[in-house]
Amino acid sequence: MGEKKFIQYITAGLFSNNNVLVKPGADDAACVKVGNETVVLTTDIMFLSTHFPVQMTFEQIGRKITIANLSDLAAMGSLPISFLAAFGLPSTYEFRDFKRIISGINSTCREYNIPFVGGDTKKAKELTISGIAVGTMQNADILKRSNSREGDIIAVTGNIGSAACGMLGLLKNEKVPRKILNAFLHPTARIREGRIVAESKIKAAGMDITDGLLYSVSEISSASNVRIDIELDKIPVDTYVRKFARGHGIPIEQILNIGEDYELLLSADSKHFEKLQDKIKNAGGNIHPIGNVRKGKGIYLNKKKINPNGYDAFKTRF
């Protein structure tokens, strides 16, 4: 069973009420009405054996779990207000190593101005970190996956494929440039970009692309019931990544669909797009149009219909 089907199956019939604003499993994070506020909730759990290659430092492990959670809030257009983390620690674990993970989380929280408010620690067979990010949605519209409409422009917030290339470089023990390595080892969450789009109140769609670009495009296409056309040449890809793909005989589409990039995929009305682009650029960010939304179904790469198979959480990786 693929991850998507699996999630659909387990989220069917979960207890809910009128305060729940998005269906479980349907978006990057849960949204719950609390008085006049909308609280956005997400959790991302990671295990040493599947998520952290040996080359990662403990500080980088702490950063990764934090960014993975913040990126889910960014994808909703939410402003983060709290971070929590629950840990499973093997009995052989060195306390100083654990302190370095905490320090990696804490410095990321400081960088994003988000209080690190609590957590839990227990004994476990392998190093386990469950991160929890909490945000709000004041003066903003939720960037639901189902908000994409005919006439929208599809865009991404930065280079795609760099993180995957950095990861492959590490796994193949190849020297890759620092900026490529850092896309994987020292990622960034696009909180600012998500906020600007959500605050523009143009009913945009958003999702992060950590599970692969084409997978995310397909998610927005099926949730919104629209056809999405992507132009391969418009996708921003670092020159080194193109060279790396060629050198290893890997089609560039495959690199773009590995995931690990904490960039946002956005869909916004073409009439408002230029203004949005200006706002994001003025705030020091980036947004690159890569395609269009049409009436119909499915996703098309250079006018050819494709069937994307994103990263599946149930495949072993490291």
Added chain:
Amino acid sequence: MGEKKFIQYITAGLFSNNNVLVKPGADDAACVKVGNETVVLTTDIMFLSTHFPVQMTFEQIGRKITIANLSDLAAMGSLPISFLAAFGLPSTYEFRDFKRIISGINSTCREYNIPFVGGDTKKAKELTISGIAVGTMQNADILKRSNSREGDIIAVTGNIGSAACGMLGLLKNEKVPRKILNAFLHPTARIREGRIVAESKIKAAGMDITDGLLYSVSEISSASNVRIDIELDKIPVDTYVRKFARGHGIPIEQILNIGEDYELLLSADSKHFEKLQDKIKNAGGNIHPIGNVRKGKGIYLNKKKINPNGYDAFKTRF
């Protein structure tokens, strides 16, 4: 290093701001101001090898992780509004078993009227469940551990030691009555009792006693800088539990300090106590006075100073 010292050490220097209403590690849950609301956040992570004895059904595992988290909200006096769960699943895991865990969580959420809004699933070496409960504090005062004052009455919300006795019965493979077994296998969170105390606005202290009664008394005593006197005979203990302790030559204090009871320990002004007791009884709950708060330090059992050593998360249990 004991759990308490460990938590103090890792929570020192965590990034914070003025919206954070309780210090990390200082209470059962985190409290964060969001607009006019107070949002209460807690996470409790559990692993098959340390938290779930083989006799537990998958539904009971689901219930336990949910109640453990709800109990932390109850201890703050919070009204739960959302539950999330992140899972680590071994590749050998049967999907139908996982569905039964989800069903155990979902039926507990339904019982407490709390939407189950989302989560995460990943591959892991052992079954892992990270629960997250989110609550609010409308019209209520946080039941901080530091709120206990000279003149307060110390009370508990139900029988103590039953869950520990049920657990020991299971581990020793002994037949114990169903109600004792259920205190361990089918626990209850004292949301209603916590809410009534918090809504009374008498600046009461609260904590759950899952880590042992005397440990919790000691926590409130040191956080509030008061002396607490407990009378052993006043502690409500099931007749069977007393018999079990005698039969196994275990001092009753030891049974009371094993923990696992999701009851609340409360400290409230003696002037208001009777009224509080009436309200809780009228709502179908219980509250039993077990001692008093005085000027000074330390905790006293039958007028004798004691040094409680609560359950330590870093000891192996099953």
